[in-house]
Amino acid sequence: MxxxxxxxxxxxxxxxxxxxxxxxxxxxxxxxxxxxxxxxxxxxxxxxxxxxxxxxxxxxxxxxxxxxxxxxxxxxxxxxxxxxxxxxxxxxxxxxxxxxxxxxxxxxxxxxxxxxxxxxxxxxxxxxxxxxxxxxxxxxxxxxxxxxxxxxxxxxxxxxxxxxxxxxxxxxxxxxxxxxxxxxxxxxxxxxxxxxxxxxxxxxxxxxLKTISKETAIRYKANFKKGYKKETIPRLEGVRILKAWELPPAEEQILILGAEIAATILCEGKSSIIVKELREKKRIIESIDIDLQILEKGGLILLDVSCSEENLKIAEIEINNILKELSKDLVTNKDLERAKKLVINNIYFSLELSTQIASTLGNQALWGRHQAILKSIDDISYWTTSRLNELIFPLFNPENAFTLIAEPEKLI
Incomplete structure (x- = not known):
């Protein structure tokens, strides 16, 4: 190409x-x-x-x-x-x-x-x-x-x-x-x-297209706030634990790639750390997903867990314990290599169609990130367990999160 x-x-x-x-x-x-x-x-x-x-x-x-x-x-x-x-x-x-x-x-x-x-x-x-x-x-x-x-x-x-x-x-x-x-x-x-x-x-x-007479005002960086809150939600089925952390701005491509690897280690597939421990082994959660919301002025790491009401407290404790232990050699080289392969596959899958290629290249060019479309695959090798421990796992510290506990509205 x-x-x-x-x-x-x-x-x-x-x-x-x-x-x-x-x-x-x-x-x-x-x-x-x-x-x-x-x-x-x-x-x-x-x-x-x-x-x-x-x-x-x-x-x-x-x-x-x-x-x-x-x-x-x-x-x-x-x-x-x-x-x-x-x-x-x-x-x-x-x-x-x-x-x-x-x-x-x-x-x-x-x-x-x-x-x-x-x-x-x-x-x-x-x-x-x-x-x-x-x-x-x-x-x-x-x-x-x-x-x-x-x-x-x-x-x-x-x-x-x-x-x-x-x-x-x-x-x-x-x-x-x-x-x-x-x-x-x-x-x-x-x-x-x-x-x-x-x-x-x-x-x-x-x-x-007219030549711009003045630069579009650069909006200030998103100012993330950590905290904790419980909410009752109408028509919600089951209980949800949502956590949000600050993600570096979109221009920090290497760090975002590291966050994608970490998210994959934690939640993608039955052998990922949280899925294996809390869903497959202990059966205290029903589903878990991590999504990276990549934004120009500072994005978010979003964790979304579904569980039963009786398992809410233990699920929250267990998730926090795993996240705290991340940077203490919890992640093995085997975990890292599995995650890297999955991330590489996802990159290839996301570039199979002309629509996907045009979208990726168009977005990169719009924001001044002129780079080879498969550069992130080359960058994967940068990430080692020690670099994840130093630069990425601290992003997932539960103490730095905003946690929202969403519970169903109880019918009288």
Missing amino acids: NVNHWSLPNGATCVVADIEQSTLTCIDFWCKGGSLYEMKDEEGMAHFLEHMIFKGSKNLKEGEFDLKVESLGGSSNAATGLDDVHYHVLVPPEKTEEGLKLILELLLFPRIEKDAFEMEKEVVLEEIAQNIEQPDEIIYMKLLKECLTPHRYSKPILGDKNTVKSINPKQMKLFHKNHYVGKNCTLCVAGDLPSEIYSIINNSKLKE
């Missing part, structure tokens, strides 16, 4: 990955326009804008984009995150130029007309209403609120019904104008590419 990066005069970053004989080509557009960049009373703007972008542009009527992409034999999707937002089109290789024209027309020149705006606002409000009824979402948002307030990361990407209700088309057009600009945007095309791909991109409407 041949990967090349370059920038346009307006600051937009371009990446192409030529994957010979790939059956589909992915055109992935990234923007530093996630919910992190919303101002006070704008909560939900970035996600709402994602909806409105698909409602038509200067030269595309509502629904016309989807019909034209489908006529090419393609599909499209989008996602809004805390840091960024991205939109992709998946098309047969011979339709790359047409697919690029369509997605850029949609993204750069959205209409945001009042009638469509008010109709889509109701769709977004319904999405919020459904989301806040889900026990998992309630728990997750309570945890973020406790450990990250007042940072923007502590608030839901969807916003809340009051802030979304107050947003108007003029505000949204201004948000688009301020954030969808040259230096904030990256285009990545991955697949079996036409020989003239560089000319196609350089002469596309991407060059019409």
Whole structure:
């Protein structure tokens, strides 16, 4: 796979990955326009804008984009995150130029007309209403609120019904104008590419992105708070123990790789330390999962344990004991090698499709991390048990966590 990066005069970053004989080509557009960049009373703007972008542009009527992409034999999707937002089109290789024209027309020149705006606002409000009824979402948002307030990361990407209700088309057009600009945007095309791909991109409407007049304000680093709290959650089945720890910012790629190895040692597979000891052997937990939320201004390590109410106290004690013992030679070289193999496999599995490759390269380029797509596999060798003991296992110390105990609401 041949990967090349370059920038346009307006600051937009371009990446192409030529994957010979790939059956589909992915055109992935990234923007530093996630919910992190919303101002006070704008909560939900970035996600709402994602909806409105698909409602038509200067030269595309509502629904016309989807019909034209489908006529090419393609599909499209989008996602809004805390840091960024991205939109992709998946098309047969011979339709790359047409697919690029369509997605850029949609993204750069959205209409945001009042009638469509008010109709889509109701769709977004319904999405919020459904989301806040889900026990998992309630728990997750309570945890973020406790450990990250007042940072923007502590608030839901969807916003809340009051802030979304107050947003108007003029505000949204201004948000688009301020954030969808040259230096904030990256285009990545991955697949079996036409020989003239560089000319196609350089002469596309991407060059019409305005040059940013001032840098987007750099938001302050997330300030993590440790603590302990119990909550009763409606419709929750069973008891949950959730722990959150501070994870270094996304730019600290080596440390994040070390955290991924540690998480795998602890929780991935029947022979992982916590699963083997507490689920398979002692049978005091039902499930356990660790997720790394990798974010630009400082992320989170999230541990989620399910157990019965009668096992809550003992499960909490046992988990804390294991975490305290991590840096005291609890982890063997055999544990480390098993985890490394699993992490390497996960990296390969995450890069099997053109969509996955475009997403990875696009995100890296957006945030200035121009590196070989498989660099993390080379970096695996850096991690030894002694380095994990020194640099990573202290991150998992239960004394540095925010712990949320979620219990079902008792019916009278």
